Amino acid sequence: MAIVRIKINGVMQQHDVEDRTLLIHYIRENSRLTGAHIGCDTSNCGACTVLLNGSAVKSCTVLAVQVQDEEVTTVEGLSGDFNGLSPVQEGFRQQHGLQCGYCTPGMVMASTALLRENPKPTEDDIRHALEGNICRCTGYEMIVNSVRWAAENGGGK
Amino acid sequence: MIPALFTHVPVTTIKEASDALNHYGDDAKLLAGGHSLIPLMKLRLATPGYLIDIARINDLRGIREDKDKLVVGALTTHEQIENSPLIRKYAPIIGAAAKLVGDPQVRNRGTIGGSVAHGDAASDLSVALFGANASFVATGPNGKRVISAVDFFLGFWTTALNQDDVLTEIHIPYAPSTNWSYQKFTIRSQDWAVVSVAVSGSNIILGAMGEIPLRAEKCEQAIASGADFEQAASFADEGTSPSSDIRASADYRRHLAKVLVFDALTEAKKRS
Numbered sequence: 363m364a365i366v367r368i369k370i371n372g373v374m375q376q377h378d379v380e381d382r383t384l385l386i387h388y389i390r391e392n393s394r395l396t397g398a399h400i401g402c403d404t405s406n407c408g409a410c411t412v413l414l415n416g417s418a419v420k421s422c423t424v425l426a427v428q429v430q431d432e433e434v435t436t437v438e439g440l441s442g443d444f445n446g447l448s449p450v451q452e453g454f455r456q457q458h459g460l461q462c463g464y465c466t467p468g469m470v471m472a473s474t475a476l477l478r479e480n481p482k483p484t485e486d487d488i489r490h491a492l493e494g495n496i497c498r499c500t501g502y503e504m505i506v507n508s509v510r511w512a513a514e515n516g517g518g519k
Numbered sequence: 520m521i522p523a524l525f526t527h528v529p530v531t532t533i534k535e536a537s538d539a540l541n542h543y544g545d546d547a548k549l550l551a552g553g554h555s556l557i558p559l560m561k562l563r564l565a566t567p568g569y570l571i572d573i574a575r576i577n578d579l580r581g582i583r584e585d586k587d588k589l590v591v592g593a594l595t596t597h598e599q600i601e602n603s604p605l606i607r608k609y610a611p612i613i614g615a616a617a618k619l620v621g622d623p624q625v626r627n628r629g630t631i632g633g634s635v636a637h638g639d640a641a642s643d644l645s646v647a648l649f650g651a652n653a654s655f656v657a658t659g660p661n662g663k664r665v666i667s668a669v670d671f672f673l674g675f676w677t678t679a680l681n682q683d684d685v686l687t688e689i690h691i692p693y694a695p696s697t698n699w700s701y702q703k704f705t706i707r708s709q710d711w712a713v714v715s716v717a718v719s720g721s722n723i724i725l726g727a728m729g730e731i732p733l734r735a736e737k738c739e740q741a742i743a744s745g746a747d748f749e750q751a752a753s754f755a756d757e758g759t760s761p762s763s764d765i766r767a768s769a770d771y772r773r774h775l776a777k778v779l780v781f782d783a784l785t786e787a788k789k790r791s
Contacts, residue, residue, distance in 0.1 A: 364527060381527040381570075403520050405558055406709070408624065417598070417627040423557050424628065427527045428550070428574060472623065493709045494622025 366426045370395065371439030381427055385419075386410045388426035389436060397437035397467045401496075408495030411468035412436050418475040420494070437467040440474065442519050449516030450474050450509070459508030461499040469495050473509045477518030483509070522560035529572045533658055533685055536573050540683040541660060543569040549685065550574065551594055554621070554629035555637040579632070579687060582606060591689045593632025597644070598623070600631060610691045612699040612719050616647035619701070622709040632686045635671075638678040638731070641711045645672065646726035647701050648689065649734075650717030656688040657681070665690065672731035694719055700786035702779040706766055713767045714775040716755075718783040728759040728776055738780055748788075752781035 367376045370393055377392040389395050398421060401409030405423040412421045413435040444452035450473045460466045476483055476491035488509045530536045540547050546568035550556060559565040579594040582605050589609050600606050600617040607614050620626055620643050634644045649668040657664045657680050666679050673679055680686055703715040715726035723735040737754035761772035
């Protein structure tokens with residue numbers, strides 16, 4: 363067991379967990395933040411994407427003990443001027459970038475990371491940045507449009 | 520899926536890492552970014568009892584110039600390599616290969632050392648580094664050894680690293696910014712290579728055509744003796760032993776190797 367401290371969405375968390383605890387389980391089960399989802403659980407689908415020190419990572423393939431004292435942002439940590447939604451979240455709403463919504467938290471976090479680094483991405487940039495996120499219902503056209511909308515309406519806040 | 524129980528052993532110096540490997544023996548594995556090891560542990564294909572976490576050894580980070588070569592710390596991530604001006608200037612094939620590893624999230628965590636030490640024949644960086652005549656620095660209890668790419672890859676997931684070695688640096692001789700190409704064929708955008716080819720100068724290296732990255736000797740000889748690209752590429756699968764798996768049959772890989780060697784030679788020539 364290890365006492366693992368991680369700042370999640372600006373709040374320092376501290377939990378006594380097994381060394382083998384994955385970051386996604388620390389976030390969902392110990393910190394009770396269930397926005398990040400477990401999809402494939404094999405680092406393919408991207409539903410578990412969160413920001414680690416600002417970079418998008420797949421939290422099913424990171425151990426909680428690896429990120430001792432580091433900073434994580436989950437979808438719950440985003441906020442903005444659109445009735446509390448961030449520009450990326452509002453973009454997905456406006457442009458119908460989701461249907462079932464299971465992949466959406468991961469899509470939103472990967473898109474947020476992209477727009478923070480590259481505020482004016484081309485379509486190729488967007489598709490390259492979302493290579494690690496799989497959607498099985500909406501299709502990618504409207505997701506790309508959602509990210510574009512966000513780029514024009516506030517970016518990666 | 521949750522890995523089998525293990526004990527996490529964080530270390531902050533290369534010496535501590537080497538000592539810990541010595542102490543725990545075969546039951547220990549090094550952990551860097553974890554993007555090869557953690558998936559294997561989740562599938563219980565690997566069940567080490569001790570994970571020696573080297574991610575906070577600052578000496579293992581960064582890319583620097585050293586006379587006629589670049590020295591890349593083993594913990595340097597694919598993302599850092601992809602975006603490094605030094606790599607772009609002196610070893611562009613390595614940056615091109617790094618950009619094709621997995622997806623952005625994987626590139627943010629995965630490290631060059633971890634990718635190479637894993638010893639997968641389809642590893643983009645291993646194939647490109649072999650093409651670039653790179654060598655690998657192993658630091659063990661008796662000091663450092665520099666291992667050339669040709670001596671480094673020994674067999675399926677097996678390298679010349681000993682149990683108590685830490686892969687600390689990768690040395691990449693300054694490569695021409697011309698006459699290189701890295702070709703990767705995948706079924707899905709973020710996938711492992713079905714087959715990959717690195718052409719750099721007179722080197723032609725094949726990925727996923729056997730248990731380790733392989734030199735396409737016949738192709739190199741054909742080019743050296745004046746064959747055109749199509750003739751040379753027709754020898755691409757000679758001496759290889761590709762496997763059949765969920766991604767492709769061995770026959771398809773043999774076909775792809777010829778196509779990709781031709782494409783790589785053609786693209787490399789365009790750059791010269």
